[in-house]
Amino acid sequence: MSWTIFIASMPELLVAALGTLKMTALAFIFAAILGLVLAILRMSGGVAGRFAFGYIEVVRGTPALTLLFLIYFGLVPLGIVLQAFPAAVVALGLNGAAYLAEIYRAGIQAVDRGQREAAQMIGLRRREVMRYVILPQSLPAVLPPMGNYLVSLLKDTSIASLISAPELMLRSRDLAGTYYLPMEYYLLAGAMYLVMAWPMMHGVRRLERHFARGRLEGNRA
Amino acid sequence: MSAWLTVWDMLPVLLFGAVTTVKVTAGGFVVAVLIGLCCAIMLRLRSRLLRAAVAVYVDVFRAIPVLTQLFIIYFGLTEIGIRLDPIPAAIVGFGINGGAYMTEVFRAGIESVHQGQLEAAQMLGMTRLAAMRIIILPQAMRVVLPPLGNFAIGLLKDTALASAVAAPELMFRARNMVDKTFLATQIFSATAVIYLAMSLPLGYLTRRAEARVSRGHR
Numbered sequence: 001m002s003w004t005i006f007i008a009s010m011p012e013l014l015v016a017a018l019g020t021l022k023m024t025a026l027a028f029i030f031a032a033i034l035g036l037v038l039a040i041l042r043m044s045g046g047v048a049g050r051f052a053f054g055y056i057e058v059v060r061g062t063p064a065l066t067l068l069f070l071i072y073f074g075l076v077p078l079g080i081v082l083q084a085f086p087a088a089v090v091a092l093g094l095n096g097a098a099y100l101a102e103i104y105r106a107g108i109q110a111v112d113r114g115q116r117e118a119a120q121m122i123g124l125r126r127r128e129v130m131r132y133v134i135l136p137q138s139l140p141a142v143l144p145p146m147g148n149y150l151v152s153l154l155k156d157t158s159i160a161s162l163i164s165a166p167e168l169m170l171r172s173r174d175l176a177g178t179y180y181l182p183m184e185y186y187l188l189a190g191a192m193y194l195v196m197a198w199p200m201m202h203g204v205r206r207l208e209r210h211f212a213r214g215r216l217e218g219n220r221a
Numbered sequence: 222m223s224a225w226l227t228v229w230d231m232l233p234v235l236l237f238g239a240v241t242t243v244k245v246t247a248g249g250f251v252v253a254v255l256i257g258l259c260c261a262i263m264l265r266l267r268s269r270l271l272r273a274a275v276a277v278y279v280d281v282f283r284a285i286p287v288l289t290q291l292f293i294i295y296f297g298l299t300e301i302g303i304r305l306d307p308i309p310a311a312i313v314g315f316g317i318n319g320g321a322y323m324t325e326v327f328r329a330g331i332e333s334v335h336q337g338q339l340e341a342a343q344m345l346g347m348t349r350l351a352a353m354r355i356i357i358l359p360q361a362m363r364v365v366l367p368p369l370g371n372f373a374i375g376l377l378k379d380t381a382l383a384s385a386v387a388a389p390e391l392m393f394r395a396r397n398m399v400d401k402t403f404l405a406t407q408i409f410s411a412t413a414v415i416y417l418a419m420s421l422p423l424g425y426l427t428r429r430a431e432a433r434v435s436r437g438h439r
Contacts, residue, residue, distance in 0.1 A: 061374075061420040062413040063381035065392060070413065073405035151284075158286035162385055169288060176296065183297035190285040190293065197284035 006188065009175050016171035017192050023088055023157045023167055028150055030093030035100030040130075043105060052101070059098035065159050067091045072163045088160035088167075092153060099149055107142035108134055140211040147204035151197055158193075168192060228407040231398055235408075238394030239415050245311050245380045245390055250373055252316025257323020262353055264328055275324065282321035288382050290314050295386040311383035311390075319376060326368045330361030363434045370427025374420050381416075391415060 042052035059067065068091040072082060082090065111134050119133040161169035172189035176182040260275045282290070291314040295305060305313065334357050342352035384393035395412040399405045 057421070058413075058417060061378075061417040061424070063378040063392065063416055065381040065384075066395075066409055066413045066416060069396070069399075069405065070409045073399065074409050075406070077406050155284075155286035158288040159382065161288070169286065172289075173292070176292075181300070183293065183300040186289055186293045186297050190289045193286055193289060194281060194284045198280070201280070201284060 005179055005181070006184070012175070013168065013171055013188065013192065016166065016168045017196065019085075019165075020154070020157050020167040020169075021196065023085065023092070023160060023165070024150070024154045026089045027092035027096060027157070028153055030089060031096030031100050031149075031153070032146075034093065034097035036104055038097055038101035039104035039108065042101060043108065056098040056101055059095055060102075064092065064095045064156055065162065067095050068159060068163060084160070084163045084165035087163060088157065088165040092156060092160070095156075096149060096153055100146065103142055103145045103149065104138070106145075107138035110141040111137045144204055144208045144211065147200065147207055151200045151204065154197055154200065155193060224404050224407050227402065227404060228411050231402075231408070232411070234394050234398065235391060235411060235415060238389060238391035239419065241308070241388065241390040242377070242380050242392075243419070245308060245315065245383055245388060246373070246377045248308075248312035249315030249319055249376055249380070252312060253319030253323045253372070253376070254369070256316065256320025257325075257327050260320065260324035261327030261331055262350075264324070265331065265349070265353070279321045279324050282318055287314065287318045287379060288385060290318050291382060291386050307383065307386050307388035310386055311380065311388045314386075315376060315379060315383075319372060322372060323369075326365055326372070327361070329368075330363075330365035331357055333364040334360045366434050367427070367431050370423070370430065374423050374427070377420055377423060378416060 038052045038056060041048045042056065043049070068088065071091045071094075072084065072087040075082065115133055115137060116129055119129040124132065157167055158169040160167055161173060164170060168189055172185045176185035179185075260278065263271045263275050266272070291311065294314045294317075295307065295310040298305065331353075338356050338360065339349075339352055342356040343349070347355065380388075380390055381392035383390050384396055387393065391412060395408050398408050402408070
């Protein structure tokens with residue numbers, strides 16, 4: 001086994017890891033915003049609510065890979081040709097929005113009803129009630145699962161390699177094929193994912209502990 | 222419209238793939254549950270080394286994409302002379318990956334059972350393992366079942382990744398068909414519908430099972 005090959009391919013892999021991080025960040029922002037819209041629509045009821053419910057159920061019931069292929073290959077006959085990277089961001093974002101919508105909904109519903117009633121009593125408008133009273137209080141129930149979602153999104157970006165989007169897994173596959181060192185390169189890729197995901201997992205755990213402590217103290221008071 | 226009719230003709234091939242999807246899911250699920258159960262029990266044993274090993278396993282395998290793990294098992298192992306067929310490779314890959322998640326699930330389930338239950342069982346003369354099997358685990362099921370069901374649904378969808386190691390499951394068949402016919406929109410839509418037709422009933426069953434085991438509580 002020659003270490004020189006690895007050292008020579010490190011810059012390439014690091015650039016690819018940056019691509020992974022960029023894809024994760026963009027898809028996360030996309031999913032966070034669309035998820036909030038879906039959650040609010042779903043809770044508002046009516047036709048829009050039913051549409052949001054249907055969207056969430058369908059997306060959560062199908063693999064992200066199917067959605068990715070539908071967006072990258074399936075839209076071409078309709079005249080929509082996306083590059084691999086944006087297609088991956090859109091697919092992972094659309095997929096994640098369904099999960100985040102459910103996380104938001106659970107968080108919002110965890111806020112006591114009395115809070116909304118009290119806020120309306122003192123004359124806040126619907127929008128203000130949501131923004132200043134409900135959403136801030138839903139954070140302890142929302143942030144930890146949101147963090148978990150971020151970790152799984154980071155790992156899920158690896159499927160973008162199947163449509164040749166430039167990220168860590170694609171580069172590893174290229175290099176593994178070129179030098180025929182699959183074990184070494186895939187282990188290396190795994191180690192790099194580990195280095196990226198571990199701090200996030202650790203952060204989520206701290207967040208969980210932080211909020212759990214707050215709740216216990218609140219109960220005691 | 223005729224394109225959709227073509228897809229109708231391909232439906233048997235896709236359904237054939239769906240059967241393999243179910244097989245890989247079931248195989249991976251069983252392996253994951255067995256690993257998770259063993260590891261969760263090991264976490265309750267006194268050996269510090271064993272506990273540390275389980276903790277490392279859980280953290281490492283949850284931090285690495287399952288696709289990477291599949292590639293290590295399917296392509297990587299050939300380098301050291303271990304050549305697995307695609308379906309066994311997928312089952313092993315999903316099983317080992319899922320085992321890390323299942324360890325956490327069973328650990329939480331076991332911890333949810335009151336400590337006094339174990340003490341009482343030991344007072345009656347049961348060994349730790351017997352107490353675990355007869356007293357603790359049945360009570361842990363109430364906490365374990367919901368995440369277990371969600372894991373099964375997640376796994377069903379994740380098996381689509383096995384198409385990347387050429388396991389002839391639903392997604393692999395779909396990709397093959399698209400390569401032959403270029404009907405990406407129609408075929409991948411039909412594939413999504415088939416996945417939905419498998420995961421929705423699974424979700425329904427999970428909810429029913431949950432309702433059943435939590436009857437009489439709360």
